[in-house]
Amino acid sequence: MGNENRRLLLGNAAVARGLYEAGVCFISSYPGTPSTEITEEAAKYDEIYCEWAPNEKVAMEAAFGASLAGRRSFCGQKHVGLNVAADPLYTMSYTGVNAGMVIGVADDAGMHSSQNEQDSRHHAIAAKVPMLEPSDSAEALQFAKLAYEISETFDTPVLLKMCTRVAHSQSVVPIGERTVPVKEYEKNIAKYVMMPGNAKKRHPFVEERTKKLTEYAENCPLNRVEMGGTDLGIITCSTSYQYVKEVFGDKVSVLKLGMTNPLPVQLVRDFASQVKNLVVVEELDPIIENHVKALGIPVHGKDLLPMIDEFSQNLIAEKIGKSGLLPAELVPVVPETDQLGEPIPARPPVMCAGCPHRGLFYTLKKNKCTVLGDIGCYTLGAVAPLSTIEMTLCMGASIGAVHGFNKVMGSESEGKTVAVIGDSTFMHSGMTGLANVAYNQSNSTVIILDNSITGMTGHQQNPTTGYNIKGDPAGKIDLEALCRAMGFERVRVVDPYDLSQCDEVLKEELAAEAPSVIISRRPCALLKYVKHKPALKVDTDKCIGCKSCMRIGCPAISMKAGADGKLKACVDPTLCVGCGVCQQLCPKDALEGGQA
Amino acid sequence: MKTKNVMIVGVGGQGSLLASKLLGYLLLSQGYDVKVSEVHGMSQRGGSVVTYVRYGEQVFSPVIDRGEADFIVSFEVLEAARWMPYLKEGGVIVTNTQQIDPMPVITGAATYPADLVKKMKDLGVKVDALDCLKLAEEAGSSKAVNIVLLGRLSHYFDIPEEAWDEALAAVVPARFLEMNRKAFTLGKNYRED
Numbered sequence: 001m002g003n004e005n006r007r008l009l010l011g012n013a014a015v016a017r018g019l020y021e022a023g024v025c026f027i028s029s030y031p032g033t034p035s036t037e038i039t040e041e042a043a044k045y046d047e048i049y050c051e052w053a054p055n056e057k058v059a060m061e062a063a064f065g066a067s068l069a070g071r072r073s074f075c076g077q078k079h080v081g082l083n084v085a086a087d088p089l090y091t092m093s094y095t096g097v098n099a100g101m102v103i104g105v106a107d108d109a110g111m112h113s114s115q116n117e118q119d120s121r122h123h124a125i126a127a128k129v130p131m132l133e134p135s136d137s138a139e140a141l142q143f144a145k146l147a148y149e150i151s152e153t154f155d156t157p158v159l160l161k162m163c164t165r166v167a168h169s170q171s172v173v174p175i176g177e178r179t180v181p182v183k184e185y186e187k188n189i190a191k192y193v194m195m196p197g198n199a200k201k202r203h204p205f206v207e208e209r210t211k212k213l214t215e216y217a218e219n220c221p222l223n224r225v226e227m228g229g230t231d232l233g234i235i236t237c238s239t240s241y242q243y244v245k246e247v248f249g250d251k252v253s254v255l256k257l258g259m260t261n262p263l264p265v266q267l268v269r270d271f272a273s274q275v276k277n278l279v280v281v282e283e284l285d286p287i288i289e290n291h292v293k294a295l296g297i298p299v300h301g302k303d304l305l306p307m308i309d310e311f312s313q314n315l316i317a318e319k320i321g322k323s324g325l326l327p328a329e330l331v332p333v334v335p336e337t338d339q340l341g342e343p344i345p346a347r348p349p350v351m352c353a354g355c356p357h358r359g360l361f362y363t364l365k366k367n368k369c370t371v372l373g374d375i376g377c378y379t380l381g382a383v384a385p386l387s388t389i390e391m392t393l394c395m396g397a398s399i400g401a402v403h404g405f406n407k408v409m410g411s412e413s414e415g416k417t418v419a420v421i422g423d424s425t426f427m428h429s430g431m432t433g434l435a436n437v438a439y440n441q442s443n444s445t446v447i448i449l450d451n452s453i454t455g456m457t458g459h460q461q462n463p464t465t466g467y468n469i470k471g472d473p474a475g476k477i478d479l480e481a482l483c484r485a486m487g488f489e490r491v492r493v494v495d496p497y498d499l500s501q502c503d504e505v506l507k508e509e510l511a512a513e514a515p516s517v518i519i520s521r522r523p524c525a526l527l528k529y530v531k532h533k534p535a536l537k538v539d540t541d542k543c544i545g546c547k548s549c550m551r552i553g554c555p556a557i558s559m560k561a562g563a564d565g566k567l568k569a570c571v572d573p574t575l576c577v578g579c580g581v582c583q584q585l586c587p588k589d590a591l592e593g594g595q596a
Numbered sequence: 597m598k599t600k601n602v603m604i605v606g607v608g609g610q611g612s613l614l615a616s617k618l619l620g621y622l623l624l625s626q627g628y629d630v631k632v633s634e635v636h637g638m639s640q641r642g643g644s645v646v647t648y649v650r651y652g653e654q655v656f657s658p659v660i661d662r663g664e665a666d667f668i669v670s671f672e673v674l675e676a677a678r679w680m681p682y683l684k685e686g687g688v689i690v691t692n693t694q695q696i697d698p699m700p701v702i703t704g705a706a707t708y709p710a711d712l713v714k715k716m717k718d719l720g721v722k723v724d725a726l727d728c729l730k731l732a733e734e735a736g737s738s739k740a741v742n743i744v745l746l747g748r749l750s751h752y753f754d755i756p757e758e759a760w761d762e763a764l765a766a767v768v769p770a771r772f773l774e775m776n777r778k779a780f781t782l783g784k785n786y787r788e789d
Contacts, residue, residue, distance in 0.1 A: 006624075008620050008621070008624050008630055008632070010634070033636050034636060036636075037636075112635065112636075113636065136631075136658070165633060165658050165659065166658075168633060168634045168635070168636055169631055169632065169633040169634070169658035170620055170630070170631065170632040170633075170634075171629075171630065171631045171632075171655070171658070172624065172629060172630060239657075239658065242656045242657045242658060243656070243657050245656040245657075246656040246657040312657070312659055312661045313657050313659075313661050313664075314661040314662055314663075315661075334662075334663075335662065335663025335664065335684065335685075336663065337662050337663040337680075337681040337682070337683070338680060338681060338683070338719045338720075338721060339680075339681055340677055340680065340709070340712075340715055340716070340719070342709055343706070343709075344674065344677055344678045344709065345674070345698050345700045345701050345706035345707070345708065345709075346644075346698065346700055346706075347607065347642075347643055347644040347674070347675070347678075347698035347699070347700075348643055348698070348699060348700075349608065349641040349642055349643035350641060350642040350643070350699050351641065351642075352609070352641060352642060377641060380641065383699070384699065384700075384703055384705070385699075385703050456641075458636065550702065550703070553699065553702070553703070555642050555696075555697075555699065555702065557702070558697045558701070558702050559702075572696070574729075574738055
């Protein structure tokens with residue numbers, strides 16, 4: 001969009017453009033909000049090989065292999081994905097790279113779509129690798145390109161850290177041309193085989209590299225000083241920079257850090273010496289602040305600003321405004337606004353109308369199961385009125401945990417406890433948990449919610465779907481065969497739209513004295529190829545207003561007063577896809593149409 | 597010029613991303629610096645969603661904060677009321693009159709407040725409310741609610757109609773262009789009875 005060399009691009013699309021221009025040849029990633037679009041957008045460039053890997057660790061190792069082979073490579077993930085890939089990362093810091101390698105990681109301050117609010121900068125410090133943090137789309141493109149120069153110059157993988165507001169905001173980006181630098185592969189056992197004898201020699205290299213990177217940080221294009229008023233100096237990075245500029249413009253001076261590991265020393269000292277008061281404005285943890293404090297420089301930070309949630313311009317205006325660090329004429333005004341005098345009901349996310357998970361969760365609730373959950377759309381099974389999931393931790397934890405749960409509870413829990421995990425999450429981290437159930441023999445029931453796609457992140461293919469990132473036919477892992485090969489004799493498949501079948505199979509498998517896998521199979525209702533039935537209609541003469549159909553928590557069904565003032569079920573025709581699950585609950589056959 | 601702020605609010609799945617794409621294209625074509633901030637992931641699933649569109653000479657923050665919005669374009673009445681505190685003094689709410697019950701209302705844990713448009717107007721807020729679903733269906737598709745709303749919004753902008761039309765053509769598939777043009781015009785020319 002826009003004219004040829006000036007485009008309005010999502011931060012993630014700008015990273016993808018940067019990867020293209022930097023001559024990246026290989027990308028392997030696992031989807032995760034807010035990082036997913038980097039790889040999706042990159043896949044639109046035919047010159048770049050792109051793939052979805054089963055998980056982030058595999059993706060990072062694949063990207064490392066491509067770097068080793070002499071081609072610039074990338075792998076992308078969300079913050080918690082970097083935990084999964086931490087193992088290769090921490091030792092790649094020792095081996096360094098051949099061709100440049102950049103690792104994209106997207107944090108989610110505010111937890112728009114995440115299970116925690118961890119600050120990825122800790123990984124950069126602990127792994128001793130440089131981290132770049134763009135603050136808008138134009139920087140996202142520039143920094144992505146520069147990251148490859150740094151990677152090859154300093155022989156290190158480089159972390160490119162996004163956050164929700166940079167990843168998912170569009171801003172204007174000047175674009176350039178693609179050039180493809182290539183390196184030769186050379187056998188180098190001392191550099192690439194990290195056994196103790198070799199690793200001991202690489203560790204000093206890592207420490208020396210950090211010193212050189214710190215020198216680079218003192219005077220590199222990533223870090224810049226914008227002198228303005230000197231009553232207050234603000235050190236900031238990422239999207240916080242934008243909020244600071246929005247509030248203060250040039251009324252304060254700003255040290256804007258584009259490289260947040262390693263942090264400069266002299267640059268910080270010089271900046272601090274030119275301003276009366278110093279504040280660090282950074283989301284989440286006080287990493288820059290602690291660095292400044294360690295230099296013995298008086299500084300404010302988390303004493304004024306929160307450690308939780310994301311920032312905004314009003315928050316910064318208010319907190320710094322009342323800090324007493326600014327002369328009265330510079331204190332920003334936070335606008336007063338109107339409020340309605342009554343509560344506005346919340347609108348939490350819900351499973352979509354026609355979601356195949358709904359019927360299965362209804363069955364679990366009906367059977368009073370203890371449900372250990374996992375990461376995906378189906379985490380919404382914890383929300384009223386289904387309120388079924390009792391634990392969600394991280395990718396794959398449902399199966400890991402159900403095993404431990406049943407081992408200690410024994411017959412008390414085995415007959416009513418299940419793990420639920422999506423097809424993509426199962427491929428990511430569920431298989432090893434299932435291997436543990438098979439190997440150490442707990443009488444556990446594992447339900448794979450196979451909606452034939454990675455749903456929550458916006459429909460990415462995975463190893464069970466039979467298609468690759470471009471939508472072309474690819475290898476397809478047979479879930480039933482896989483579970484049988486692991487030693488499960490009881491592998492059942494159900495259609496979650498068929499409530500009586502779900503109920504029957506669930507009861508049998510919970511009662512069985514052996515571990516079992518139930519595959520609940522029906523494609524995501526939002527997939528383009530899924531054909532929907534017409535919306536159901538309520539026969540208001542038959543409907544007795546018993547609310548049986550309301551028990552499944554479908555957003556398309558509500559109760560509305562009829563002409564006689566009595567409450568009757570009402571189906572929203574713009575939402576209903578005719579899945580027919582509610583029909584199976586109606587004692588009076590008042591819901592007409594659909595599949596049942 | 598001071599940065600102008602447009603919020604697009606609604607229920608996940610209602611088509612607000614297309615609306616922000618069109619506005620972004622339009623404002624960039626008018627030579628402005630533009631930032632558009634979107635919501636992806638879990639909250640898209642039927643939750644309350646908000647998109648921020650900011651434009652001017654130089655835009656810094658990608659988000660709009662309380663008391664800053666010049667316009668709130670709302671796909672649903674409750675969402676207009678929810679985000680009303682983000683409107684600046686003298687700002688305008690352009691809202692669809694459609695009501696979609698959130699889950700706490702469906703389960704009976706909360707009630708959908710009555711007469712929200714009137715209550716907002718009583719506070720002195722300028723609210724331009726129209727039945728976009730009806731107008732979209734008149735244009736040929738219930739999915740064109742977003743374009744009806746933008747047609748209505750265009751009424752408040754000093755941007756030539758040709759530029760809006762070019763932006764529309766750039767973001768909607770060619771086979772739906774005529775239907776969307778009709779939806780745009782119905783929104784733009786709507787008059788309160």
